[in-house]
Amino acid sequence: MGDERVIGYMKAHKRNGTELFIFARGAVVKGRPKRHNGSMSYFTEILAETSDGFRALDVDVRDASDLDSLVEMMQAAGSEDGESVAVIEHEDEWFGLVRVCENNEIRVFLSDLRAVELSPFADIFADFLDSQPDAYEAEPEEEFGLEDEAAAQADDDAEEEEVAMLEFDADAEWGGDAEIYADRGVLPAELIEQVEKYRSDPARVVAHVGETVGFADQLQAAR
Template identity: 30%
Template sequence: MYFAALLARTHDGWQASDTELDDVETLSDLTDLARDASVDEDTVLLFIEQEDAWFGIVRVEGEEDPRIFVSDAAAAARSSYGEMLTNELLGGDDDDPADDLDALDLDGTEDGETQADDDEDTADGGALDSGDTVSAGPVGDREILMDLGLSEKELLALDTDALLEIAEALGAGEVLETVR
């Protein structure tokens, strides 16, 4: 199960809103979703978390390219939304991202496959169906939140309930809790 929320910086602080990812098929869709939540093209953070397996942050500011961080590339690559982010970061095969999303259930397993089967298939470090191998560990822009008060070291030290800890470091813990 996924949790997704948007944090948009405003003149009065942060505004949070939960968001549905049902219609999201590409990184461009995620970026557009964040831009739609932006106030005066200010910073918007899109948080995605799959249970306690991994979390991702997409940072969008105006028309700049999105900045992305994923806490565990191997775990994320086994889920539909995480695969979208890791493919962007690692240059994965993106012939038709909709095909990849359609083939995956929301728990990150393929149709007819159980989570245990998926874990066995990826026990060697995250082998994907395409034959690519994704290493466990963080990937992406480790300084994504540095100017907002969360250092690279602090970001890499986060484990469970990371999104709330990030929001608290940004002064947005209470607003994130309202949508959680």
């Protein structure tokens, strides 16, 4: 990737014999309309790749109780020799992509972990929400022989350092694997830049990924 870097950490889990990669930053059903829940609007679509391109699958993301069941649905309804992608969008807030590769590797990208955690899809992405880095907790070193005033100053310095680190983590909103489509032309740095630039327009970022990968037209037709 040249000089481009993505800072974070990787976790690997085993799901039914399939390796699931989780990368965290040192941080949608055929023909169905958007789902409205009060002021909340969701769009979900699952697309499978065939020799003729991507096609929409007649399965509903909302029927999945967790990531395992979603992947099983995608594999059962998709083609045997192709891959598939599930798209979940919450209007003006966040999007999620679940990619099942030809070798059954599972890749997931979420544009805003905190928003996902508050959504009806939190159970599907529970592993990724758990992968958020813990807030930095600075413990002031015990000092002996300091005057009360000096000790208080040391405590203040430690608190300022802790606040600074917490603010850094507060900016780490995306989660999952930023390299989800790196092999198909969507570089991690490019994806993250799109997410940060169009944070209030997740559909635009998904459309950009779709145009690069090749499922944009089919996704737009399902909206």
